[in-house]
Amino acid sequence: MELSGYIKASPDLDAVFSALADPTRRAILSRLAGGEASVNEIAAPFRISQPAVSRHLKVLERAGLIERGVDEQRRPAKLNAANLAAAVEWLNDFKAYWGASFDQLDDVLLTMKQSKDGRTDHD
Known part of the structure; x- marks a missing residue:
């Protein structure tokens, strides 16, 4: 019941x-x-x-x-x-947090890659 x-x-x-x-x-x-x-x-x-x-x-x-x-x-x-x-x-409930954290990590890695690629082009 x-x-x-x-x-x-x-x-x-x-x-x-x-x-x-x-x-x-x-x-x-x-x-x-x-x-x-x-x-x-x-x-x-x-x-x-x-x-x-x-x-x-x-x-x-x-x-x-x-x-x-x-x-x-x-x-x-x-x-x-x-x-x-x-x-x-x-x-x-924490998936959005993890997704945002991974998005931020992707942005940092992309910036690092672009910086590295930019230095190589100028050498």
């Missing part, structure tokens, strides 16, 4: 970015982008223990980046891209 006047809470971006800060967790998300997997399947390419992978999965689950199901004896994990999309949306 959806309550009138209430807005769905946005994801905890601190938890999302904290989860993404670890390269193992980013690799796990990349693996899960290809489909759901069990802890054993996720742990296979890593040189860490299965309990360590389980701890990474708990961090990802708390950040809302994955969901865990129950399938007989295993608990497959699958990507939940909604909170990841919220992080991307937040980063996109």
